Amino acid sequence: MRARPTPPTLGTVTVTKGCPAGPPVHEHRHGGSPMPELFIGGQWTAAADGEVREIRCPADGTPVATVDEAGAADAAAAVTAARAAFDDGPWPRTPAAERGRLLLRVADLLERDKDTYARAESLDTGKRFVESRYDMDDIANCFRYFGDLVASGNDGRVVDTGQPEVDSRVVYEPVGVCSLITPWNYPLLQTAWKVAPAVGAGDTFVLKPSELTPHTAILLMRTLTEAGLPDGVANLVLGAGGAVGAPLTTDERVDLVSFTGGLATGRRIMAAAAPTVKKIALELGGKNPNLVFADTDFDTAVDYALMAVFLHSGQVCSAGARLLVDDELHDDFVDEIVRRARAIRLGGPFDEDARSGPLISAEHRDKVEKYVAAGLAEGAVLRCGGERPDDPRLRDGFFYLPTVLDECSPGMSVIRDESFGPVLTVERFRTEEEAVALANDTVYGLAAGVWTQSVERSHRVAARLRAGTVWINDFHPYVPQAEWGGMKQSGVGRELGPAGLAEYQEAKHIWRNTAPRPQRWFE
Numbered sequence: 231m232r233a234r235p236t237p238p239t240l241g242t243v244t245v246t247k248g249c250p251a252g253p254p255v256h257e258h259r260h261g262g263s264p265m266p267e268l269f270i271g272g273q274w275t276a277a278a279d280g281e282v283r284e285i286r287c288p289a290d291g292t293p294v295a296t297v298d299e300a301g302a303a304d305a306a307a308a309v310t311a312a313r314a315a316f317d318d319g320p321w322p323r324t325p326a327a328e329r330g331r332l333l334l335r336v337a338d339l340l341e342r343d344k345d346t347y348a349r350a351e352s353l354d355t356g357k358r359f360v361e362s363r364y365d366m367d368d369i370a371n372c373f374r375y376f377g378d379l380v381a382s383g384n385d386g387r388v389v390d391t392g393q394p395e396v397d398s399r400v401v402y403e404p405v406g407v408c409s410l411i412t413p414w415n416y417p418l419l420q421t422a423w424k425v426a427p428a429v430g431a432g433d434t435f436v437l438k439p440s441e442l443t444p445h446t447a448i449l450l451m452r453t454l455t456e457a458g459l460p461d462g463v464a465n466l467v468l469g470a471g472g473a474v475g476a477p478l479t480t481d482e483r484v485d486l487v488s489f490t491g492g493l494a495t496g497r498r499i500m501a502a503a504a505p506t507v508k509k510i511a512l513e514l515g516g517k518n519p520n521l522v523f524a525d526t527d528f529d530t531a532v533d534y535a536l537m538a539v540f541l542h543s544g545q546v547c548s549a550g551a552r553l554l555v556d557d558e559l560h561d562d563f564v565d566e567i568v569r570r571a572r573a574i575r576l577g578g579p580f581d582e583d584a585r586s587g588p589l590i591s592a593e594h595r596d597k598v599e600k601y602v603a604a605g606l607a608e609g610a611v612l613r614c615g616g617e618r619p620d621d622p623r624l625r626d627g628f629f630y631l632p633t634v635l636d637e638c639s640p641g642m643s644v645i646r647d648e649s650f651g652p653v654l655t656v657e658r659f660r661t662e663e664e665a666v667a668l669a670n671d672t673v674y675g676l677a678a679g680v681w682t683q684s685v686e687r688s689h690r691v692a693a694r695l696r697a698g699t700v701w702i703n704d705f706h707p708y709v710p711q712a713e714w715g716g717m718k719q720s721g722v723g724r725e726l727g728p729a730g731l732a733e734y735q736e737a738k739h740i741w742r743n744t745a746p747r748p749q750r751w752f753e
């Protein structure tokens with residue numbers, strides 16, 4: 231963080247260089263004049279204290295953009311705007327069909343601007359451009375799903391009280407002002423899972439994306455405005471979690487905090503929200519087991535095991551980072567994983583031959599390195615990786631080689647803790663019973679994979695796994711129609727699906743006595 235240079239070029243975000251290839255993604259300008267990046271009450275606003283932050287591309291460390299860095303005063307102003315828009319603005323009282331139609335318009339605009347969004351996301355995260363484009367498709371689908379769900383009417387229900395003179399209804403109303411706090415790994419995707427249902431439900435919100443990846447959140451404010459969302463419904467503050475995220479979790483005018491991020495931050499947010507008894511929705515980490523039984527299709531299971539853990543360099547909450555493999559299959563299976571992991575080509579977002587990118591930051595790579603070192607000290611066997619690449623092409627980025635740690639066992643820190651990097655741990659099992667026990671031996675419960683050709687076994691094991699999502703002979707797919715979230719310490723509540731809309735609604739029971747008469751209770 232540094233003070234804005236004088237004279238201030240307020241809010242000009244010019245993506246000038248950064249990762250190899252590509253002209254500037256965009257310049258944030260409004261009516262030809264420079265435009266700041268905080269979005270409060272329908273206005274593009276500079277940070278109150280004039281701070282800015284430089285965003286760097288993780289693939290080569292070069293500066294990508296300079297954006298406004300909000301503080302507590304900006305967070306408070308954003309909550310004021312969101313509160314006013316909820317209490318006095320039109321959006322919460324707009325018919326559901328109209329709210330749904332707006333979400334469908336947003337989906338169309340996201341599709342129109344897909345490449346702009348994808349390039350911005352890739353420059354912020356270092357993610358391959360092709361993967362960012364897939365993400366944009368998923369994001370448009372998310373808006374479309376919630377648009378259809380809301381437009382199709384979620385009007386509540388009539389309750390049969392058994393009393394003919396009573397007209398009783400349950401209606402679903404917006405929950406109020408929502409603080410939406412999102413991480414850097416899938417910046418716009420995680421944001422869409424919150425913004426689409428919040429807007430669809432009739433809420434107003436303040437969004438705080440990760441300080442490292444602000445670009446697509448800025449673009450989204452423009453898209454929501456273009457789609458016709460009234461002023462004050464969507465508000466954006468950029469900045470560090472402690473400075474600008476924390477006030478959004480304690481402000482008594484906020485009704486709900488929806489957070490995606492790490493377990494430690496989730497615990498802090500839960501505690502911060504307690505004094506004002508806010509509703510909370512938490513999507514936290516995972517330490518996701520991928521169970522491979524001996525009766526599986528070997529080549530397919532190897533292929534998916536690689537994708538399960540090394541996709542986006544392991545920076546995926548549902549990464550299949552714990553391989554549990556049948557003892558009978560272990561040696562051949564791990565040999566093949568290692569052979570193929572060594573061949574994964576790393577590179578920047580616009581390197582068409584690359585199959586995986588960098589880690590998000592130098593600090594995050596340090597964390598992954600410490601995690602691997604701890605595993606080795608505890609007795610894990612390094613089969614490949616375990617270091618930075620020596621390729622001069624990758625020298626300036628935060629790259630780390632795909633790593634396989636074999637002969638791991640339950641007590642080890644590499645089994646307990648999330649690395650959020652390209653690190654696969656391998657454990658053996660001998661029976662189905664043991665496989666299930668190992669898989670469930672974690673504080674997390676986000677996702678799990680099961681590989682077997684036995685339908686009976688797949689159902690038996692899926693039923694016993696304590697995870698919010700279980701994939702059988704697959705890994706990572708999801709659809710917006712199906713709920714996503716974690717059991718145990720992987721979270722509270724669900725995103726996506728009908729439950730993902732319900733998080734942003736309050737149920738209200740309205741009871742009307744159509745023929746009231748004195749009861750004479752106290753006579």
Ligand code: NDP
Pocket residue numbers: 411412413414415416420438439440441442469470471472474475476477479490491492493495496498499513514515516546547648650676716720721
């Ligand atoms: P963090 O928990 O560090 O941060 C997530 C967000 O919370 C960021 O916007 C961060 O701000 C903000 N934040 C940090 N401290 C506070 C605070 N005290 N009050 C309010 N907000 C705060 O996670 P990462 O960004 O490092 O993301 C990686 C983690 O997220 C992984 O552990 C991963 O498992 C988890 N995750 C879970 C997902 C799921 O669906 N369950 C999906 C994606 C990630 P800033 O970064 O700007 O400081």
